[in-house]
Amino acid sequence: MDFYYTCRHCHSNIGMVRAQTATWQQLGFHQLSEADHQDLIQYDAYGNLHVQVICEECEAALQHNPSLHGIDYIIQ
Numbered sequence: 001m002d003f004y005y006t007c008r009h010c011h012s013n014i015g016m017v018r019a020q021t022a023t024w025q026q027l028g029f030h031q032l033s034e035a036d037h038q039d040l041i042q043y044d045a046y047g048n049l050h051v052q053v054i055c056e057e058c059e060a061a062l063q064h065n066p067s068l069h070g071i072d073y074i075i076q
Contacts, residue, residue, distance in 0.1 A: 001019045001047045001048055001049060002016055002017065002018050002019050002048045002049070003016060003017040003019070003022070003027060003048070003049045003051060004016045004048060004049065004050045004051065005017075005051050005053050006050060006051070006052055006053070007052070007053065007054060007055035007057075007058055008040075008052035008053065008054060009054060009055070009058040010055060010057065010058055012055055012057075014053060014055055029041070029049075039052075040052050040053070
């Protein structure tokens with residue numbers, strides 16, 4: 001099982017972590033609430049985890065334009 005990180009707003013690939021190099025606990029997933037887990041993590045057919053986070057560009061856009069917080073796909 002590998003961990004793939006994708007921006008939840010612009011859908012860009014941010015990176016991936018091989019399961020051999022880090023554990024669920026080391027990546028902090030055990031600290032997520034059940035609601036956050038369901039919202040942020042999806043599993044694919046191969047058992048890999050796809051984690052939705054916010055990339056630096058979208059984070060900067062959100063900081064400069066707070067009205068964008070209600071929009072799912074902020075990069076057009």
